[in-house]
Amino acid sequence: MSNLRAVFYFLLFYLISETVFSRLAVNGIKPDLILILTVILSFLYGPPRGAFFGMLGGLVEDLYSGRFVGLNTLVKMITGFLAGVLEGKVYPENWWFPGVIVFVLTFIKDFFYVSFLNLLGIKISLVEAFTGMMPGEAVYNFLLTPFIYYLFYRTVRGKRP
Template structure:
């Protein structure tokens, strides 16, 4: 049942990314909802299962760009592996740390993807990275931050709990 739920979450995120967030972008920049879903799935599943979810997400994204077939599947699988290693080595509980991990994951993903997309033409790669990837990573990590704060607010105990999570107040 959990696997079916995860597949439906992947489908919903990709549908939202191609419809709603495709229209409502900020200066041509869209968030990477697929990366957000991958971050959540890697946090809630095992090692191999997270990599499989990354491969599935990437393969579905590759259907949109068949001339680069396999590039997204490779980069999302690699990102699932790297995110799993980060999760093993660090405790990612503070909201700002979660947002930084999302920012860093988006940056690494975009760098790897742009290497294939531009065929290692560094001038185009750097131009695309600066124009789209940096702001897209900020947008994606901001959305992750909002989702985590709202989730913690509704599930864990309200405003006081969220403020303590934001600023790490200990009693």
């Protein structure tokens, strides 16, 4: 995948997240489409590209949100690298496995995010974070991932999972 195409996808997913899924939020919880896209592309392309995709997705979020510029970039870059480590170690044809990866990495991403916010002086309890919105976001991400994965897997591998 070219870098220009990746930029297009991340911008598109961010816009969909902020428009469509803002209206489909359940109790204020919406999926993290940037995380889903980062994990899927990382899973298909490996750790170095995964870190790049994470950095790109996080940068898109940071530039549009304007809060803590660099925080999403760093957190998504770490998450993308971790997802990329799994490339070649599991069968990418399993449609459900990327959902499991996204589910777990949602908690890891949020753990890093809350930890870095605490380092910046914004106190958030990890227990509060892990029992608040994180489980709902993880489930929402898990449910959407197979559909998005199917589209990207076909594009990248040229066949059905």
